[in-house]
Amino acid sequence: DGGITQSxxxxxxxxxxxxxxxxxxxxxxxxxxxxxxxxGQGLRLIYYSQIVNDFQKGDIAEGxxxxxxxxxxxxxxxxxxxxxPTAFYLCxxxxxxxxxxxxxxxxxxxxxx
Amino acid sequence: GQQVMQIPQYQHVxxxxxxxxxxxxSTTLSNIQWYKQRPGGHPVFLIQLVKSGEVKKQKRLxxxxxxxxxxxxxxxxxxxxxxxxTYFCAGPYSSASKxxxxxxxxxxxxx
Numbered sequence: 001d002g003g004i005t006q007s008x009x010x011x012x013x014x015x016x017x018x019x020x021x022x023x024x025x026x027x028x029x030x031x032x033x034x035x036x037x038x039x040g041q042g043l044r045l046i047y048y049s050q051i052v053n054d055f056q057k058g059d060i061a062e063g064x065x066x067x068x069x070x071x072x073x074x075x076x077x078x079x080x081x082x083x084x085p086t087a088f089y090l091c092x093x094x095x096x097x098x099x100x101x102x103x104x105x106x107x108x109x110x111x112x113x
Numbered sequence: 114g115q116q117v118m119q120i121p122q123y124q125h126v127x128x129x130x131x132x133x134x135x136x137x138x139s140t141t142l143s144n145i146q147w148y149k150q151r152p153g154g155h156p157v158f159l160i161q162l163v164k165s166g167e168v169k170k171q172k173r174l175x176x177x178x179x180x181x182x183x184x185x186x187x188x189x190x191x192x193x194x195x196x197x198x199t200y201f202c203a204g205p206y207s208s209a210s211k212x213x214x215x216x217x218x219x220x221x222x223x224x
Contacts, residue, residue, distance in 0.1 A: 033211070042201065042216040043156070058211075090155055098205070101146060102212065104155040 003027065006091050006105035012113050013078065013085060021076045021108045023091035029103070030096045032074040036060060037088040037107075046089075049074055050096065078110060086111050115140050117204055119215035127223045132189040134218035136202035143205055145178055145185045146212065151198040194222050 004025045013019045025032065031050050035043040045058030049068040063082025068074050074093075078085045088109050092102040116139045126132055136145065144163045148156040160169055162178035162185065169176045173196075175188045189196055199217040206213055 031211075035214075040219070043214040045211065045213075048211055092156075101158050101161060102148075102156075102203075103158065107155050 004091060004093055004103055004105035006089075006108050008108060009106065011108055011110045013110060014113050016080045018077055018079050019085075019110070021078070021089055021091075021110070023074045023076065023105060024072055025074075025091075025093045025103075025105075026072060027093055027103060028071075029093035030071070031094045031100075032068070033092045033094075033102065034058075034064070034066065034074070034076045035090040035092065037090060039088075043090065046076065115206055115213060117202060117213050117215040119202060119218050121218055122216065123219050123221070125221045125223065126192055128194060129191050132192050132196070132220055134187050134200050134202075134220075136185045136187075136215050138183045138204055141182045143182075145182075146203045147176060147185075147187055148201045148203065148214075149198050150201065150217070154198075156201060189220075192220070192222055194224060196220060197222050 007022045033048045034046040036046055037043050044060050046064050047055055047058055047066040049055035052068050055066050055068050065077045088107050090107045091105045094100040094102045118137050120135050144161055146161045147159040149159055150156045160176050165182050166180045167178040173190045177186045199219045201217045202215040203212045
């Protein structure tokens with residue numbers, strides 16, 4: 001069953017803590033993306049990657065980091081430098097970066113304790 | 114920078130009424146995509162328009178791409194409660210080969 005899997009569904013972060021959100025895809029897509037969505041708002045691009053071991057900052061990369069060690073995996077770390085991390089985080093993938101259709105995971109809701 | 118704007122931000126309609134959302138880009142787009150996000154869910158791809166002036170239909174949904182490829186619309190005829198959600202348009206960045214999402218139109222329906 002092909003698709004994108006995000007985990008966990010809900011995550012709580014303590015003050016000063018780094019947390020990592022998982023995103024795995026079995027669609028054999030080259031491009032992967034991380035978006036942040038605040039309540040009632042649109043999608044803002046955090047990071048994106050076209051190939052393994054390469055990624056680019058999006059519009060709101062500060063306080064976040066990513067890695068792309070495998071084609072299937074694109075984890076996002078929300079660092080302690082991100083002072084307002086409470087949001088809905090969405091991972092997506094597409095065949096490549098040339099404006100193609102994006103397929104989204106179910107998302108992770110991150111809250112601060 | 115490149116922007117994609119959507120109006121209205123919210124629309125509350127009586128079930129059975131029609132609904133339209135409009136999408137406008139500051140630059141010409143090679144294609145426009147539409148996504149639907151149900152409350153509490155994730156965006157799901159609906160359709161992609163590529164040609165100038167293109168019109169596509171999916172049952173009660175009609176999608177249009179403007180002649181100048183800078184605007185688009187989504188029209189729903191005779192809304193049903195299953196249409197509730199936020200509708201986003203999205204188009205490719207001109208220079209960086211990724212897509213930019215509009216701010217979305219949230220549709221709510223009175224039964």
